[in-house]
Amino acid sequence: MSTALKLENLSKTFEVGKRMFRPPKAMVHAVRPITLEVEKGETLGIVGESGCGKSTLARMLVGLLDPTEGVIEIDGAALDNADPSEFGKKIQYVFQDPISSLNPRKSIKQVMEAPLKHLHGMDKVTRDARIREIFASVNLREEFLERYPHEFSGGQAQRIGIARALAADASTLILDEPVSALDVSVQAQVLNLLEKLKSDLGLTYLFISHDLAVVEAISTRVAVLYFGTLVELAQAEDIFRAPKHPYTKLLASSAPVVGRPLTNPEGKATDLPDPLNPPKGCAFAARCPKATDICRQSPPPLAVPTGEAGAHQVACYHPLEEGEQIFG
Amino acid sequence: MTFLKLLIRNRLAAAGAVVMALVLLLALITPILPLPDPDVTNTSNRFVKPFSEGHLLGTDHLGRDLLARLMYGTRLSLAVGIAAAIFAAIFGAAIGIIAGYFGGKTDNIIMRGVDMLMAFPYILLALAIVAALGPGLTNALIAVAAVNIPFFARNIRGVTVGIAHKEFVDAAKLAGEGHLRIILTEILPNVIPVIVIAMSTTIGWMILETAGLSFLGLGSQPPQADLGSMLGEARSALITNPHTSIVPGVMILIIVMAINLLGDGVRDALDPRLRSGALTRPRPSTAVARTSEIPKPRETGTMVLTDLETQFHVGQRVYKAVSKVSLHVEPGECLGVIGESGSGKSVTALSIMGLVASPPGVITGGSARYDETELIGAPYEKLRRYRGDKVAYIFQDPLATLHPLYTVGDQLCEAIRVHHKVSKKEAWQRAVALLKQVRIPNAEGRAKVYPHEMSGGMRQRVGIAMALANDPDVIIADEPTTALDVTVQAQILALLNDLRKERGLSIIFITHDFGVVAQLCDRVAVMYAGRIVETGPTQAVLDDAAHPYTRRLIACVPELGEGRRELHAIPGLPPAVDKLPAGCAFAPRCDKADALCQVGTIELEGNGTRAVRCIFPETKLSEDVA
Structure with missing residues (x-):
């Protein structure tokens, strides 16, 4: 297996309260240095709550946002976002809100033609043939091409968004909450379509979502983000069944599950740390029942816990044993 | 074209358009009109009065024909004005x-x-x-x-x-x-x-x-x-x-008046916000136009809905958002109303207190009884007394429901003082007590902050505190946790559950999430295309759903802990509620449907506590199931 996407110490810092002649009032570390590799043909799920930096990460990967530090490599070559028509062929993005990602004043045909024209320079005949081919693969009828975005339901619009991403012929797709705006019955249709496209076209996915069950169902591996930091990375079938980071454990036990009694795992109201005044050590320490002094002193590195084999990485000084209960 | 239609409907704008068209036409044809040269002076003929021989509008100080000068002058002024605007x-x-x-x-x-x-x-x-x-x-x-x-x-x-x-x-x-x-x-x-x-x-x-x-x-x-x-x-x-x-x-x-009237009309017709009816002032409560008698309630409870029907009338189209919905909730009970977007669950909830915007919303029939009082068609003053006091709402997005310019404490005080004559100080104390009840840490301090300074979870707690402010009997919660993260959602759901037990509140909980329903609700009603298709105790419905839609919808929801897998999907889309098919609305997507499913009206029938709207239910509803 070769590497499709490689991030090395990728980070993003936003300046808050810019001033003309003095340094900005504060710096917010939206994404702290992340090192990560995604294999070809893999689906890497990225899970986290609002404000954890998952969308910032996604926008950096497709060149919509410049990283503050670090390197992104796609298929072994560093990402150069100077020329949009070059990187657009390597990596594409599927947006969360399917309707607002389509220009209300462009017909679907115009939307679909843009990447074919500007990225691949195809002539009209080739373009029409390619659009037909793509539409067939995402189960959309050709008569839709003459219509405008407001005429579509969310599920149809998201298929169009996927079709547009496919038109660029990139081998890696960043899917940013692609089903969270859809109803469950439609959500399953889109997820199954994504799965089929992946195996038919040999795609690599980075699947970002806040819905643990959806991520678990579609991913090969899952990465958990908390407060801009990668806190756990493991196989999808292990990570929620046997989480090692207390935060992952909290996420897994908070998700409403049919047949499990209602609990508030933390037993109290809690908030994320203040991004303007971030904690020195582990960001989760204030909410963590296992936190000790070292946790509050310096952030733990992401690593396989000592004495363990395998690839289950966790950024925690006190990783959980399998079956250990700390909440509720 | 809708733009022209909208423009002409505005009488003043239409008048402006007519005048402007006339002026423009005259300006365009000025050179071919039989007018004297506007620049030829004739000083012996100075200041001729209007309506005299040869000079309809008279002459100016150099004896030039005023009508000719006016026409050519208008032509020039219009050309310069329009060119400058472009x-x-x-x-x-x-x-x-x-x-x-x-x-x-x-x-x-x-x-x-x-x-x-x-x-x-x-x-x-x-x-x-x-x-x-x-x-x-x-x-x-x-x-x-x-x-x-x-x-x-x-x-x-x-x-x-x-x-x-x-x-x-x-x-x-x-x-x-x-x-x-x-x-x-x-x-x-x-x-x-x-x-x-x-x-x-x-x-x-x-x-x-x-x-x-x-x-x-x-x-x-x-x-x-x-x-x-x-x-x-x-x-x-x-x-x-x-x-x-x-x-x-x-x-x-004349020119400036005509252009301004026309311009205002163009703006109103083009602006999407105005076009969607922002200028039509909504009524304080939903319009009620009954087509039948008030039905007798068939159930008992704090809140009983019987055959409620709400429609949206847009032009010639009638959207049947809610069709004959009957629900009831007992004290201390939580009723879940579950459905996908467009199923009518939110409109049902808003109809109860007349909160559906009218126009275009119209309640065309049915009854909503709170404690023996009929709410549908009740006078506005009475509804207003009940809103927030006896029946309170919690909405999905607390940032949109809280006023951004007042502190949360002030807003809570206002909610209390609308219904109760208490001093400002006393109201503030009660506001702080409410914030404590919804487990907000440092309630005294938090009462003095503005909504944007709080996180989503904290804001939703304020939303709940607001709903609790006047000690209501019924709370209608419309997707209150959908915008929240899972860890926060767990906190909010646990809080609602505690409150209902402590106070004997009746909760109508509207959601699309089976996991949430399973954890919080005693009974559940499943809605599809404006109708209830199945209702019963939550556990019984989830374990052994009778309606094919319920069963297939449950199968669509991925559950945590099952690993990587293919998900079940329901093919097709829900029907548009302005073009509902005869018979069962789910029939076109159902694999059990046959010709019988697509004729007449299929009733919600059942035994004891369970009921289903299907002629080929997935499971038999016998008394012992209930």
Whole structure:
């Protein structure tokens, strides 16, 4: 297996309260240095709550946002976002809100033609043939091409968004909450379509979502983000069944599950740390029942816990044993 | 075309359009009309009164025919005014789009320049420009256009900033489009309506400004006539021969009035916010137009809905959002109403207290009884007394429901004092106590902050505190946790559950999430296309769903802990509620459906506590199941 996407110490810092002649009032570390590799043909799920930096990460990967530090490599070559028509062929993005990602004043045909024209320079005949081919693969009828975005339901619009991403012929797709705006019955249709496209076209996915069950169902591996930091990375079938980071454990036990009694795992109201005044050590320490002094002193590195084999990485000084209960 | 229809419906705008069309037509055909030369002087014939032989509107101080001068002058003034508006719109829009699209330093430099232009009084600026370029109509045109560029630039920049951050612009970047192409094909088409609106409201103003410059002798030069210079020349004879001033003055009045009325109409017809009915003032409670008697309640409880029907009447179309929905909730009970978007679950909830916007919403039948009182069709004053006091709502987005300019404590106080005569101090104490009840840490301090300073979870706690403020008997919660993260959702659900047990609250909980329903609700009603298709105790429905829709919907939901797998999907889409099929609305998507499912009306039938609207239920509902 070769590497499709490689991030090395990728980070993003936003300046808050810019001033003309003095340094900005504060710096917010939206994404702290992340090192990560995604294999070809893999689906890497990225899970986290609002404000954890998952969308910032996604926008950096497709060149919509410049990283503050670090390197992104796609298929072994560093990402150069100077020329949009070059990187657009390597990596594409599927947006969360399917309707607002389509220009209300462009017909679907115009939307679909843009990447074919500007990225691949195809002539009209080739373009029409390619659009037909793509539409067939995402189960959309050709008569839709003459219509405008407001005429579509969310599920149809998201298929169009996927079709547009496919038109660029990139081998890696960043899917940013692609089903969270859809109803469950439609959500399953889109997820199954994504799965089929992946195996038919040999795609690599980075699947970002806040819905643990959806991520678990579609991913090969899952990465958990908390407060801009990668806190756990493991196989999808292990990570929620046997989480090692207390935060992952909290996420897994908070998700409403049919047949499990209602609990508030933390037993109290809690908030994320203040991004303007971030904690020195582990960001989760204030909410963590296992936190000790070292946790509050310096952030733990992401690593396989000592004495363990395998690839289950966790950024925690006190990783959980399998079956250990700390909440509720 | 809807635009023209909307425009003509506005009577004043239609009148403006007719007058303007007439003036434009006359201006266009002026050269072929049998008029004397407007510039030929005849000093022996000075100041001839109007309606005299050969000179319908009389003559001016040099004996020139006023009618001819008026026609040619109008022609010139209109041409200059429109040309100036077009120039100002093109340059202003270009500046605004560039500033708004690129943002940052570019935006800062451009907009500060524009601000500087705006800081000068417009007439001074125009005078300065004309002084620099020399008098003349072309230079007056340039001056008027330049003076109006900042107005366009600011307006268009504001709109562009909003559009430049839309996802479709990002998508265009990823499709390999360059900046110029994005501006021309993505941004401009979305900005054009705003440009047209801005132009339609400023053209009249620009005609006035050009006339003003000509009046001062800086625009058209003698002997050429435009409306401003005619006024200027007539000024010295204002008292002795007022008709020479009145003629051009009235024409300016007519043109500017007509253009402004038309411009307002164009703006109203083009603005999507106004078009969607923001100008039609919604009634304080939903309109009720019963087509049948008030039905007798068939169940008991704190809140009993019987055969509730709510429709949206848009033009000729009737959307049956809620069709014959019957629900009831007992004290201390939580009833879940589950359905996908468009299933009518929220409209059901809003209909109870008459909160569906009218127009277009109309309650066409049914009853909602709270404690033996009929709410549907109740007078507004009575509904208002009950709203928030006996029956309270919790909405999905607390940021949208809390007022951004008041502290949360003040808002809670207001909610209390609307229904109870208590002092401000006492209300504040109760507000703080409420915040404590919803487990907000440091309640005294948090009462003094504004909604935007709180996290989503904390805001939703305030929303719940607001609902609890007057100790209601029924709380209607419309997707209260959908916008929240899972860890926060768990906290909020646990809180609602505690409160209901402590206070014996009845909760109607609207959601699309089976996991949430399973954990919180005692009973559940499943809605599809405006009807309840299945109802029963939560556990029984989830374990052994009777309606094929319920069963397949449950199968669609991925559950945590099952690993990687293919998900079940329901093919097709829900029907549009303005075109509901006969029989079962789910039949076109159902694999068990046959011809019987697509005729007549299928009733909600059941035994004991369970009921299903299906002739081929997945499971038999016997008394022992219930």
